[in-house]
Amino acid sequence: MQWIKPDTKIDFVGKRSYFFLFSLALIALSGLSFLWPKPNWGIDFAGGTELRVRFVKPVKIGEIRSAVDGLGLGESQIQNLRPGIGEAPGHNDFIIRAEQQASQEGKETAAAGKLITDKLGEKFGEDAFQVLAIDYVGPKVGKELRMSAVKALVFAMIGILFYVSIRFEFRYALGAVLALFHDALISAGVYNVIQREWSLAIIAALLTIIGYSVNDTIVVFDRIRENVRKARRGSLREIVNQSINETLSRTILTNFATMLAVAFLAFFGSGVIRDFAIIMSFGMVVGTYSTIYIASSLVLLYEDVRNRGSAGAARTEKSRKPLPVSK
Amino acid sequence: MKTARKSIQEILNQAVNESFGRTALAASASAIAIALLSLFGLGVVGALSPAVLCAALAGTLLASWVASALVILYDYLTSGKAALGEQER
Numbered sequence: 001m002q003w004i005k006p007d008t009k010i011d012f013v014g015k016r017s018y019f020f021l022f023s024l025a026l027i028a029l030s031g032l033s034f035l036w037p038k039p040n041w042g043i044d045f046a047g048g049t050e051l052r053v054r055f056v057k058p059v060k061i062g063e064i065r066s067a068v069d070g071l072g073l074g075e076s077q078i079q080n081l082r083p084g085i086g087e088a089p090g091h092n093d094f095i096i097r098a099e100q101q102a103s104q105e106g107k108e109t110a111a112a113g114k115l116i117t118d119k120l121g122e123k124f125g126e127d128a129f130q131v132l133a134i135d136y137v138g139p140k141v142g143k144e145l146r147m148s149a150v151k152a153l154v155f156a157m158i159g160i161l162f163y164v165s166i167r168f169e170f171r172y173a174l175g176a177v178l179a180l181f182h183d184a185l186i187s188a189g190v191y192n193v194i195q196r197e198w199s200l201a202i203i204a205a206l207l208t209i210i211g212y213s214v215n216d217t218i219v220v221f222d223r224i225r226e227n228v229r230k231a232r233r234g235s236l237r238e239i240v241n242q243s244i245n246e247t248l249s250r251t252i253l254t255n256f257a258t259m260l261a262v263a264f265l266a267f268f269g270s271g272v273i274r275d276f277a278i279i280m281s282f283g284m285v286v287g288t289y290s291t292i293y294i295a296s297s298l299v300l301l302y303e304d305v306r307n308r309g310s311a312g313a314a315r316t317e318k319s320r321k322p323l324p325v326s327k
Numbered sequence: 328m329k330t331a332r333k334s335i336q337e338i339l340n341q342a343v344n345e346s347f348g349r350t351a352l353a354a355s356a357s358a359i360a361i362a363l364l365s366l367f368g369l370g371v372v373g374a375l376s377p378a379v380l381c382a383a384l385a386g387t388l389l390a391s392w393v394a395s396a397l398v399i400l401y402d403y404l405t406s407g408k409a410a411l412g413e414q415e416r
Binding site: 044144145148149151152155156157159160163164167199200201203204207208210211212214215216218219222223 | 360361364369372
């Protein structure tokens, strides 16, 4: 079964200005999503106390909230975890998060977990639940982790810029890195909009998206390079279009196969794995789009700007008349 | 002029050779990005990236040396069965 015929001739780069505008709008909206509705920072970044609790009998979120809110631990978040693959339906796992208080640093932070378990024991009975895990993260550690994630992201992009510049040319490297930035930012924006929680695993997912997306982009660039060598005539625009068409089937086929695996994780996974798979699936869709419509078009844009610059310089050189020599 | 039909082994070998440069290039680009993550990432990021790096390297090796070889093996087994079926008929 062949979905995409080998002789497809779709003009991908012809309408590149529209796709640039579309992508710019998405990037702007994604940037705005960091201001509104704002990322839902998890304990890794915001700091605080997180407990995973399993109740023996079904319990309503409201009942747990009323117990935790009375403790004066700041804003609390309670989430009912759905069962993962292989777990019995109807299990009562909850994640309880208490905000980090400025006065709670150090040993008092650890006490927050005990306060919550004591209160739950008082309300539901000691045998009514089991504490599966308790995590404490201080605000300083959260900030450090956030900075480390940003640093890792920047270094990964610089590494790709250098590598692609060495193996190809700078224009390809620039196209690839801008396309990766586009993928990461839009995926993060969509994730903000659906208000899923940001944890370190989500940063890892963003970085995995970058690693995966560059793979696809490089394949198209390599085909462009091959076709540029082979071509005896035709503009770069035509060669780029031809190369995207030639690799289209491969791009869609590999992304679809990976997407299937990720989609299964997003539907049937739970907790962090589910969040990881959700952002990965956004990233893969955006990555495929940028591979086809943005990365190569950016190479063309770079070439256009450079040519216009050199043509302008040539015109200026021609129009420059020698100044009359005064005697 | 008619040319002899190539065996599946020859076709796969040619295909793997043709795409080998591209496979290695794409995998090395991803590997560089992931290696930098394992150097600079903390926590889950630092823990996940070596695993992804191993998977990327293993995946590249498998794509070139194992996946196509399995197709040849499958073809060999099924063509053997088909030949047996012909004989029985």
